[in-house]
Amino acid sequence: MSKLAWLSLLLLSLGLASCSPGLIPLPSPEAEPTGLPATEVTFLIQAPASTPADAQLSVLFLDPITGLDYHASRVPMQRREDGRWVATAIAPVGSMLYYRYERLSPSPAVEVTGEFRTVPFRAAHVPGPLTIKETVAGWSDEPYADATGRILGHITDLETGEGLAEILVAAGGAVTFTDAEGAFHLDGLVPGEHLLVAFGPDGSYKPQQQGAVVSAAATTPVELALQPAIPVHVTFQVTVPPDTPAEAELRLAGSLAGAGRRFAELRGGLQSTAVDMPAMVRVDPSHFLSVLQFYDGSDLRYRYT
Structure with missing residues (x-):
């Protein structure tokens, strides 16, 4: 049994709703959800030099829960006179985008890094109108063969100045995590412009x-x-539906670490596993309940499985 709850929301000021299973009725929502304002995001890339002028390129938006390209959407790119490629999409303000670039013709190919590794995902935060300028290293049938560079950095807590461990850092199609002192490095990046983004995988750091x-x-x-x-x-x-088996276990699968996403490629390309997804408590034959901790401002997408 799988039930989708394709809700994209920002956790702004949600309080703890207590419940004693079997003793009191399930809580009712205190307020109806409100839609988020949307804004325009422009993607402007330098494609590999071997890319034909009449090629078809697109931005592929990945499923934010599994990291896979199912439930994905594509936005076609257009070649500009200066040789760069551009696409425009609409996204909710405050959302996190997970995507990568692909070539649909003259033959299908996915983008690879300067070290000829398939790009797992790129990430971008949408605080408002945004232009993302990036460089694509190569395609899966045309690796990059020239010299590369690297980004070496350090990430700290804005309030304490202390180094932050396990912060996700992404740029140029490469993804890494900071070490215990907050240091990181991204190697094999092709020369050019890149968007570097860093955030707490569980939402604990904005x-x-x-x-x-x-x-x-x-x-x-x-x-x-x-x-x-x-x-x-x-x-x-x-x-849940009336025909849900009595022994069924319901879990929440989401786009944050606290909802099961690992942000690391596992077997089959997955970035989440059932064991990491929070299990829900069955309070009666037709209802499940779970109280989880997240963080304000987080972009949480989730479904039940």
Whole structure:
């Protein structure tokens, strides 16, 4: 049994709703959800030099829960007179985008890094109208063969100045995590413009991003300070179909680490596993309940499985 709850929301000021299973009725929502304002996001890329002028390129938006390209959407790109490619999409303000570039013709290919690794995902935070300038290293049938550069950086807590461990950092199609002291490095980046984004995988630190220019055989230094987010408790209340088996286990699969996403490629390309997804409590034959901690400002997408 799988029930989709394709809701994209920001956790702004949600309180803890308590419940004593079997003793009191399930809580009712205190307010109807409101839609988020949308804004325009422009993607402007330098494609590999071997890309034909009449090629078909697109931005592929990945499923934010599994990291796979099912439930994905594509936005076609157009070639400009200066040789760069551009596409425009509409996204909710405050959302996190997970995407990569692909070539549909003259033959299908996915983008690869300067080290000829398939790009797992790129990430971007949408605080408002945004232009993303990036460089694509190569395609899966045309690897990059010239010199690369690297980004070397350090990430700290904006309030304490201490180094932050396990912060996700992405740029140029490469993804890494900071070490215990908050240091990180991204190697094998092709020369050109890149968007560098850093955030807490569980939402505990708000996203910070900036452009970074990489040169061949050179190191680009980066220093970022992230704002800690406020923890909030969210109550998930689910009514399941009448034919749901009595022994069924319901879990919540989401786009944050607290909802099962690992942000690391597992077997089959998955970035989440059932064991990491929070199990829900069955309070009666037709209802499940779970109270989980997330953080204000987080972009949480989720479904029940």
